[in-house]
Structure formats: structure tokens, C-alpha cells
Amino acid sequence: MNDVLTFLEANRQAHRDELFAFLRIPSVSAQSDHKQDVRHCAEWLRDAMTAVGLDARVMDTVGHPVVLGEWRGAGPNAKTVLIYGHYDVQPAEPLELWDSPPFEPVVRGGRIYARGSVDDKGQLYLHLKAIEAHMRVRGRLPINVIVLAEGEEEIGSDHLAPFVEQHAELLKCDAVVISDSAMFAPGIPSILSSLRGLAYFQIDVEGPATDLHSGSYGGAVVNPATALARIIASFHDRDGHIAIPHFYDSVREWDAAVRQQMRDLPFQEEHFRLETGAPALGGELGHTTLERIWTRPTCEVNGLLSGYTGEGAKTVLPAKAMAKVSCRLVPDQDPAEIERLIQTHVDRVAPSGVKVTVTFLHGGKPWRANLTGPIYDTARAALKTAFNREPVITGEGGSIPVVGDFARVLNAPVLLIGFGLPGENAHAPNEWISVENFERGAIAIASLWDEYASR
Ligand code: BES
Ligand code: MN
Ligand code: MN
Numbered sequence: 001m002n003d004v005l006t007f008l009e010a011n012r013q014a015h016r017d018e019l020f021a022f023l024r025i026p027s028v029s030a031q032s033d034h035k036q037d038v039r040h041c042a043e044w045l046r047d048a049m050t051a052v053g054l055d056a057r058v059m060d061t062v063g064h065p066v067v068l069g070e071w072r073g074a075g076p077n078a079k080t081v082l083i084y085g086h087y088d089v090q091p092a093e094p095l096e097l098w099d100s101p102p103f104e105p106v107v108r109g110g111r112i113y114a115r116g117s118v119d120d121k122g123q124l125y126l127h128l129k130a131i132e133a134h135m136r137v138r139g140r141l142p143i144n145v146i147v148l149a150e151g152e153e154e155i156g157s158d159h160l161a162p163f164v165e166q167h168a169e170l171l172k173c174d175a176v177v178i179s180d181s182a183m184f185a186p187g188i189p190s191i192l193s194s195l196r197g198l199a200y201f202q203i204d205v206e207g208p209a210t211d212l213h214s215g216s217y218g219g220a221v222v223n224p225a226t227a228l229a230r231i232i233a234s235f236h237d238r239d240g241h242i243a244i245p246h247f248y249d250s251v252r253e254w255d256a257a258v259r260q261q262m263r264d265l266p267f268q269e270e271h272f273r274l275e276t277g278a279p280a281l282g283g284e285l286g287h288t289t290l291e292r293i294w295t296r297p298t299c300e301v302n303g304l305l306s307g308y309t310g311e312g313a314k315t316v317l318p319a320k321a322m323a324k325v326s327c328r329l330v331p332d333q334d335p336a337e338i339e340r341l342i343q344t345h346v347d348r349v350a351p352s353g354v355k356v357t358v359t360f361l362h363g364g365k366p367w368r369a370n371l372t373g374p375i376y377d378t379a380r381a382a383l384k385t386a387f388n389r390e391p392v393i394t395g396e397g398g399s400i401p402v403v404g405d406f407a408r409v410l411n412a413p414v415l416l417i418g419f420g421l422p423g424e425n426a427h428a429p430n431e432w433i434s435v436e437n438f439e440r441g442a443i444a445i446a447s448l449w450d451e452y453a454s455r
Pocket of ligand 1: 119120153154155156157180181182198364396397398399400401
């Protein structure tokens, strides 16, 4: 192993410079203005994969392209691993809140600041560098690898499940490995045991044909903003439980041992609160903060729009109101089933006098790991090598939509080992990845392949 680690050590600066080039490409999947940047980023990534010794190509989908790299030189009797990541990034707005421009990466205080640094370009790139270390030093890897990088994760991965189904034979593997999450705390390597799923929808409430004088009409015409507020208020009861009938029907109990491990983590509630800047924490009655985030479903308003919101007062009865809402789901909730429940519920509670429409934008299945088998045993060993510490088992409140599809279509275990850190500002201004984690992550992954091959 030492030879490979020496290569990574000797090339730290070069690897960081290369990552910077990756980060300079504004591959924002959500914004059509950036469509060409997304494609350019895919082509850049294909060339980076080729440079580390993979057979790489850009593959078109109905949406943004997939980049696929393969090396199968270990032969048919060796294990095959599928590495997944995403090269698209979230929009950088609001730009004025960044301390340095989002697509001009800089190192400050041991952190690389840029949009996509931790989510997920930095974490994807460290996988390429781990592959390169093996290839350069030994001319080969001890396992076969497939690297699958998508350009639509941040907009819901709509075209990836069909892609995986269509190319199931090509993607056949013994394990899927993903670095697109965070460690529990600095210096504590972590293995992720669950992801939440998602059902994202928009509610439109339409009332009068145009905005009306709220004196001349108010009280006699149903106010769309008030109607929408009533609908939203009906989503929860006073204890923070979701009040949509049958919402919890398919929630599966958490394994007692995993729950105990979660309770044993050194979690500091007040530290977490301070990090959010909120005056107090709050959520579903009867659950701890980590349980609320990792093990319970939610229903969150993501955006609200109605009426006059400019300077001063304007007496107006708005013609319409709109809300974006998303439910995070836990095993075995199914996004399609949840959509039906929401539609039925909204139809039932919608006040008369307005027209209410629910539009579903995207969904993703929740996922829970089984945490046993060779890839997990190996991951524990490799993380210990890189971080000098036993890893902990964590959960996650976020979603990676394709993970459930990998498990289902490829029938392979999925290992999620991320190298982000709490406070990394993913999706927010001033996103960063720790330089140390970028480097140790590559070491951990490089050792993972040696250890996995020997099991
Ligand atoms: N890398 C995240 C998922 C994640 C979030 C992992 C937090 C660990 C911690 C991923 O890029 C992401 O942001 N997913 C979206 C998915 C959505 C757009 C379908 C999410 O969770 O909101
Ligand atoms: Mn991500
Ligand atoms: Mn993300």
C-alpha cells in the first residue's frame, strides 16, 4: 500500500490544482443558461477519467449526459465495483453572500471554497485520484472499476433510473461505492446507514382573475393566500406529527442496534443549534434531533409566493398563491404512494371558492443499508487506515435518488462513505471541502481497493 500512498502524498498540490479546474466549470444543472457548461463539464470529466487510465465516454440521456469510465483489466474472476458521483452542482445564488466567487476556487484556512467543492466534485475527484495512484504505481488495479457520474442529481436524477435499467448488464457489479455525504465530525470517519427519500410538489391556488382592491372585495371573495395557508397548516398537528391520513402507514421500525449506535454518537444539541443560527430547535414530539433528521419523515415548505411583498403597504387581495413543498421519506415509504395521499388530502381540505392544483415535481425512494458483508468490513478497515480511528455508523436526512435504484436493479450492496464535514455549506453560499479530507479520502479509497480485493 505504501507505494500508492507515496504517490498520493507526492502529488497533493497537482491534484488540488486539477480539482480547481473541475470546480471552475459552472455545471449548474437546474439553470438552462448553463446547459453548455454542464456538457463541457461532462467532456472535461471524460478526459480526466481517460487521463487516469479509464476507458471513458460521455453518454447522452434525455437530460444532461452521463459520464462513464471503465477499467476491467483485473479480469472476470476479480471483483467489480461501481463508483457513483455527480458532476452537476446547485445554483450559486445568492451570489452576494459568497466571500469569494463560487466558480473561482480558493484555499482559506485549510478549506477549498467553491460551489461543488464538497457536493460532489471534490468527493468524485478523489475517487479518480485513488484509481490513478494504483494505475500509475502498479500499472493496474486489484479490482475492476466502473465510474458513473451523472449531471442531474441536484434536479432529481429523473433520467438515471431508466439509464441504470437499460444498462444493467454493463453496470453489473459486486458493490456500489459512493462519496457524496459528510463525516459525523472532523476526524471521525463515517459509514452511512440510511438516506431519506423525497416527494416534491407545488401547490397553486387560484382565486379572482386579477388582484383586487382588498377594501372593495375583501371579505366577499376567498383570499388565495389565506386558503393556501390553511392547506399548509393542515399538514401537521400540534405535536409536529404529519396529519396527512395514512402518511406513516409504511414507515418501517428502525433496527434497535442501529438506533442505539445513533444514541451513542457524541452529538451536541446546542452546538447543532448554534450552527443553524435558529433561536431554538423544534420538531416531532417524542424524537431526538438526530432521530428527527435521520429516521423520521418530514413535510417542509420550501417556498411561498403571494400578493404584495414590496416596500410599504398595499391593500390588495391577491389573485393567486403558490407554495413549493417537499416531504422527506423513510423506508418503506414510496414516493408515488405519498403523492396519492397528498393529492387526496389537499382535495379534501382545500377551501371552496378557489381552484387548487397540486403538481408533483420529482420523487426519490428512501434507502437503508444492511451494513454487513465484505464491502462493509473492508470499508471499516480502510477508513481506519486513513483516519487512524474506527468509523462510526451515521444516518442522513438528505437524499440521493439513484441509491434505491442501484440496490434494486443491480442487486448489489451500496456503501456510502463521505468525506464532507458538518457546516460545509452544501447548497448554500461559501461551500467548502476540507483539504485534509480531500487527501485522506483518496487514501481511504485507495486502501479500500487493496483490502476489498483480498477478501
Ligand atoms: N449530496 C447530497 C445528498 C446529501 C445531503 C448527502 C446531505 C448527505 C448530506 C445530494 O447532492 C443532494 O443534495 N440531494 C438532493 C436530492 C434532491 C435534489 C432530489 C437533496 O437531498 O435535496
Ligand atoms: Mn451530492
Ligand atoms: Mn446536493
